[in-house]
Amino acid sequence: MNKLKKGCLIVFSGPSGAGKDTILNKIMGEKENLKLSVSHTTRPPREGEINGKSYYFVSRQEFIKMAENGEMLEYATYCGNYYGTSAVKVQDELEKGNDVILEIEVQGAEQVMKKVPEALSIFILPPSLSELKKRLKNRGADSDEVINRRVKEAEKEIALAHNYDYVIINDDIEKSAKKVLKIIELQEMKSQNMKHIIDEVLSSEKNIG
Numbered sequence: 271m272n273k274l275k276k277g278c279l280i281v282f283s284g285p286s287g288a289g290k291d292t293i294l295n296k297i298m299g300e301k302e303n304l305k306l307s308v309s310h311t312t313r314p315p316r317e318g319e320i321n322g323k324s325y326y327f328v329s330r331q332e333f334i335k336m337a338e339n340g341e342m343l344e345y346a347t348y349c350g351n352y353y354g355t356s357a358v359k360v361q362d363e364l365e366k367g368n369d370v371i372l373e374i375e376v377q378g379a380e381q382v383m384k385k386v387p388e389a390l391s392i393f394i395l396p397p398s399l400s401e402l403k404k405r406l407k408n409r410g411a412d413s414d415e416v417i418n419r420r421v422k423e424a425e426k427e428i429a430l431a432h433n434y435d436y437v438i439i440n441d442d443i444e445k446s447a448k449k450v451l452k453i454i455e456l457q458e459m460k461s462q463n464m465k466h467i468i469d470e471v472l473s474s475e476k477n478i479g
């Protein structure tokens with residue numbers, strides 16, 4: 271029956287260091303029909319990041335060409351680099367009945383909310399800005415200068431959290447992951463996402479009759 275159901279688009283935001291990746295890692299294995307969109311970026315890969323898995327790492331020229339060709343569902347600049355979501359891949363997964371998570375920053379999220387008003391949006395909030403800075407430092411992936419820029423960016427992002435359907439304070443990864451899964455399951459049951467199933471039930475009734 272699931273094949274008849276169109277998937278849900280899920281916008282997942284929160285400042286760098288809020289714990290989005292850790293939450294997503296926890297939930298991805300829990301739900302078979304949940305897919306994480308792989309973004310394109312002009313940011314250089316960090317140690318351990320794999321092209322095509324973490325991101326598609328592209329040149330500025332390639333990125334701009336994709337954007338100009340209208341291939342992006344959304345895109346934005348963040349700390350001097352471009353980040354964007356290819357529309358085709360997302361559409362493909364939704365048609366297959368899979369839910370698609372876009373882990374994107376606030377400007378891109380705003381574009382998606384406008385284009386796809388029925389999308390579910392979730393914002394992950396750190397318990398405090400000092401905790402956020404601590405997490406970024408512990409991650410050891412960025413220089414102090416980059417960390418300070420990311421904290422400044424975080425303040426601007428948090429100020430827009432009220433635009434999202436749900437806000438989760440991430441002070442406990444396990445609990446936050448459970449909350450995200452619960453919200454997604456509720457979204458799947460919204461009548462707007464059950465139209466095909468409702469039609470199927472109605473037509474099966476007719477077949478019996």
Ligand code: 5GP
Nearest residue numbers: 286309345346348353354355373374375378
């Ligand atoms: P990072 O450089 O830490 O991987 O990502 C920086 C920010 O860019 C994060 O907030 C992340 O969610 C966001 N981001 C990643 N991919 C995309 C995308 O495709 N579009 C937009 N708008 N933001 C993205």
